[in-house]
């Protein structure tokens with residue numbers, strides 16, 4: 067199943083810079099592992115914002131939730147999920 071996900075990163079400005087940098091490094095490693103596995107085929111920076119649009123390709127809502135809730139930055143993100151269905155005009 068495909069999901070369109072918007073992630074807005076809201077790291078508190080007073081978070082220790084070393085903790086922030088470690089979180090961001092772990093986030094990159096975690097997401098790149100999922101990108102290589104094929105479960106995270108798209109990630110795009112939203113121009114001018116500390117936010118991304120992503121497409122995740124996972125088995126079901128539960129797997130999506132498990133992946134998102136394990137993001138190192140999860141406590142510092144607002145996340146909006148849209149489930150995608152096949153469009154009837156899509157050409158094969």
Ligand SMILES: O=C(O)CC1=CCC(=O)O1
Pocket residue numbers: 073075093094097098116117118139
């Ligand atoms: O958009 C961001 O910077 C947050 C993020 C999610 C996965 C990733 O690698 O960074």
